[in-house]
Amino acid sequence: RMVAAVLAGLSLLSLLTCGYLAWGSRRGGAGEAPGNLLGEEPAAGSPSSQPHIIFILADDQGFRDVGYHGSEIRTPTLDKLAAEGVKLENYYVQPMCTPSRSQLITGKYQIHTGLQHSIIRPTQPNCLPLDNVTLPQKLKEVGYSTHMVGKWHLGFYRRECMPTQRGFDSFFGSLLGSGDYYTHFKCDSPGICGYDLYENDNAAWDHDNGIYSTQMYTQKVQQILASHNPRKPIFLYIAYQAVHSPLQAPGRYFEHYRSINNINRRRYAAMLACLDEAINNVTLALRKYGYYENSIIIYSSDNGGQPMAGGSNWPLRGSKGTYWEGGIRAVGFVHSPLLKNKGSVCKELVHITDWFPTLITLAEGQIDEDIQLDGYDVWETISEGRRSPRVDILHNIDPIYTKAKNGSWAAGYGIWNTAIQSAIRVNHWKLLTGNPGYSDWVPPQAFSNAGPNRWHNERVSWSAGKTVWLFNITADPYERVDLSARHPEVVKQLLRRLSQFNKTAVPVRYPPKDPRSNPKLNGGVWGPWFKEDDKKKKSDKSKSAKKQKKSKNKKKAS
Numbered sequence: 334r335m336v337a338a339v340l341a342g343l344s345l346l347s348l349l350t351c352g353y354l355a356w357g358s359r360r361g362g363a364g365e366a367p368g369n370l371l372g373e374e375p376a377a378g379s380p381s382s383q384p385h386i387i388f389i390l391a392d393d394q395g396f397r398d399v400g401y402h403g404s405e406i407r408t409p410t411l412d413k414l415a416a417e418g419v420k421l422e423n424y425y426v427q428p429m430c431t432p433s434r435s436q437l438i439t440g441k442y443q444i445h446t447g448l449q450h451s452i453i454r455p456t457q458p459n460c461l462p463l464d465n466v467t468l469p470q471k472l473k474e475v476g477y478s479t480h481m482v483g484k485w486h487l488g489f490y491r492r493e494c495m496p497t498q499r500g501f502d503s504f505f506g507s508l509l510g511s512g513d514y515y516t517h518f519k520c521d522s523p524g525i526c527g528y529d530l531y532e533n534d535n536a537a538w539d540h541d542n543g544i545y546s547t548q549m550y551t552q553k554v555q556q557i558l559a560s561h562n563p564r565k566p567i568f569l570y571i572a573y574q575a576v577h578s579p580l581q582a583p584g585r586y587f588e589h590y591r592s593i594n595n596i597n598r599r600r601y602a603a604m605l606a607c608l609d610e611a612i613n614n615v616t617l618a619l620r621k622y623g624y625y626e627n628s629i630i631i632y633s634s635d636n637g638g639q640p641m642a643g644g645s646n647w648p649l650r651g652s653k654g655t656y657w658e659g660g661i662r663a664v665g666f667v668h669s670p671l672l673k674n675k676g677s678v679c680k681e682l683v684h685i686t687d688w689f690p691t692l693i694t695l696a697e698g699q700i701d702e703d704i705q706l707d708g709y710d711v712w713e714t715i716s717e718g719r720r721s722p723r724v725d726i727l728h729n730i731d732p733i734y735t736k737a738k739n740g741s742w743a744a745g746y747g748i749w750n751t752a753i754q755s756a757i758r759v760n761h762w763k764l765l766t767g768n769p770g771y772s773d774w775v776p777p778q779a780f781s782n783a784g785p786n787r788w789h790n791e792r793v794s795w796s797a798g799k800t801v802w803l804f805n806i807t808a809d810p811y812e813r814v815d816l817s818a819r820h821p822e823v824v825k826q827l828l829r830r831l832s833q834f835n836k837t838a839v840p841v842r843y844p845p846k847d848p849r850s851n852p853k854l855n856g857g858v859w860g861p862w863f864k865e866d867d868k869k870k871k872s873d874k875s876k877s878a879k880k881q882k883k884s885k886n887k888k889k890a891s
Contacts, residue, residue: 383475383566383696384671385628387619388688389612390437390570391664392430392484392577393653395638397645397777398605399664404645405777406602407589410613411666414630418668419715420678425726425758426636426685428653428660428770430486430510432729433635433685434572438487438499439465440689440708442727444834447842450733453488455509455521456846458863460488461499466704468689469500472568475698478502480557482550483572486510490850491863497533505532505553507546507574508859514546514574514581519859527852527859536858545583546574547604551611555618563623566696571615575608578642582607595780601643629669629695631688636660640775647776650812655770656728656756658812673716681721682758687711727834728756733841737767739798746821748828751800757831761807764817764827766800774811803827 398404400412401420427433431452432443438461443449446462453459461467469479481496483506488494496504507529512519517530530537540549554571561567582603589606593599612632619625637660638644639653651657665683686708693700694710709722731754740752745766749755754767803817803824817824849862 381476381564381566381627383477384669385563385566385619385624386472386477386568386692386696387615387628387630388437388568388570388692389615389630389632390434390483390572391608391632391634392572392574393636393639393642393644394576394605394634394664395640395644395646396634396649396659396662396664397647398576398601398638402664405593406605408605408609410609410616411632411664414612414616414632414668415666417675418630418666419672419674421665421667421683421715422678423680424633424663424665424683425661425728426633426663426665427729428636428655430484430577430635434485434487435461436684436686436707437688438467438469440468440686440704440706441465442686442707442729442834444727444730444838445705445707447839449729449838450731450841450843452510453486454846455519455859456525456848456850457488458490458844458847458850459842460490460494462842463493466701467500468692469568469570471500471689471693471698471700472566472696473500473502475566475696477566477568477696478561479568479570480504481570481572482506482553482557483570484510484574484577485572489859489861490847492534492861495534495861501570503533503557505537505540506550506572507531511574511577511579513579515543517541517546525851527855527857529859531860536856536860545581545607547607547611548583550574551614554615558618558622558624561622563627567624568692568696573608573611576601576604576644578639580604580643593780594782595643597641597643598645598780599643626670629667629671629692631665631667633665633685634663637662640779643780645775645777645780648774648811650774651770651772652775655772656754656765657769657772658806658810659775660770661728661756662810667715671716674718677718679715679718681711681714681719682723682726683711683714683721684708684723684726687723691715724760725830726758727831728758730755730831730835730838731767731841732838733843735768737800740767740800744800745828746825748825749831755831757827757834758806759827759830761805762823762827763804763806763812764824764831765802766828766831768800769802 398406400408401415429452435446435448446465473479479501481501481504485496485508489508509519509529512529517528519529520526528536580597580600582600586603586606590599590602593602619628637646637653646652646659649659649662651659653660689708690700690706690710691712695712711721713719714721734754736752742750744751751766756765801817802815804812852859855862
């Protein structure tokens with residue numbers, strides 16, 4: 334008994350020295366629960382063979398903005414979880430919010446869901462197409478309890494688009510892409526403003542207590558874990574709002590970053606520090622309530638950072654919203670007691686679409702033959718260090734993005750119109766066409782002054798009219814040496830691959846604004862506005878109008 338007591342004491346001491354502070358030891362932390370919860374016993378019983386899946390998606394976190402990538406921002410929780418798990422150092426997402434989220438939840442490229450252009454805007458009658466089966470739906474089929482906390486951003490214009498209709502047993506969070514962290518209000522344009530915090534299918538006015546969203550979401554996660562039976566499998570999708578603009582954080586998180594002169598970078602650092610502490614508290618809750626030993630924790634950013642909003646992707650090129658590496662190469666890792674090669678680095682090619690088949694297989698689920706996925710099961714790649722089944726990534730083909738003025742079929746060797754924005758990776762090679770977006774390298778010195786300073790940025794000048802770039806990403810991950818002129822045969826091969834992908838693309842879904850989306854017409858809340866009755870009324874009106882027209886024509890004829 335004495336030995337057991339000593340071991341238990343050492344175990345607790347180890348947790349404290351590694352930065353996993355007991356909730357009761359801090360006040361007002363990122364999602365801390367009241368009281369010392371470490372004293373409570375987890376539910377008894379043998380755990381399910383199916384692992385608990387916790388997917389944490391950060392918003393707009395830059396590639397450099399984690400301690401183990403050399404950031405000046407302290408992220409002790411992320412560093413520790415990654416060091417004890419598997420760091421994904423050849424991991425790709427999409428350059429913006431909606432595309433990454435749609436590919437995570439369907440396992441399909443944007444060209445196969447119709448969401449290949451931009452994001453879903455609050456006023457658009459658009460959402461993830463209803464004929465796409467989702468990850469939570471597949472997990473529910475094999476007995477998982479599915480819960481989402483955080484940012485949805487996959488459309489909500491009709492009730493069927495809401496998270497609770499797409500496979501989640503519960504939803505607590507925001508529907509839009511951004512909003513105030515405290516008031517949860519969002520203005521899409523002057524006069525088009527509304528409240529955006531939901532619990533399941535209704536506005537969560539009861540939770541409007543001015544709590545910072547990172548902390549509020551973490552508290553909700555703790556409540557879900559406390560009330561669920563750990564003997565039954567759970568899928569928890571935590572899509573934090575942080576560190577997306579607006580740049581807001583509780584005052585105490587600025588303590589270590591007073592020396593950062595650039596106000597945006599300072600606020601961003603405070604937001605990331607709060608997020609790191611929140612993930613610490615989520616991990617504590619998993620341990621506390623008996624989930625941890627049979628859990629898989631996946632951490633990912635949804636896209637690259639935005640330098641003008643404090644994010645850093647150095648030494649990668651470009652930023653959020655671009656197909657340069659800085660827009661699509663992400664911070665990512667897997668932490669789990671179930672990993673075979675803990676404490677390792679995975680440099681194999683992994684894409685955000687791969688989580689769909691990987692997690693369904695781990696959950697002992699079935700992938701229907703008629704679901705044409707673009708993702709691969711990469712668990713053995715991550716856990717055991719095997720080669721990735723993935724050899725290419727279609728970063729995207731966007732046929733309605735602003736065309737490059739000098740692009741042409743001739744520049745694409747008659748294979749591809751290089752005016753079209755597209756990007757593809759095949760083995761070591763990456764090809765970009767059209768207008769890839771903001772292409773500067775933004776070093777840490779760019780954040781040294783009080784305001785945005787672009788004088789420190791590195792720019793590359795190319796001859797006017799350039800619309801094709803080729804890089805060997807393995808040898809040149811910073812995209813400094815364009816090889817398109819030196820290797821025209823490789824360019825042609827990748828253009829042919831683009832053309833093959835394009836033949837499988839579905840039409841783009843990007844409808845115009847709908848005035849009925851205005852929150853003023855919906856009780857001041859952003860939420861579903863399109864009703865089937867409206868559609869029926871419209872069709873009835875058009876039918877009656879046609880009948881009237883026909884009768885008028887008959888009268889004229891007689």
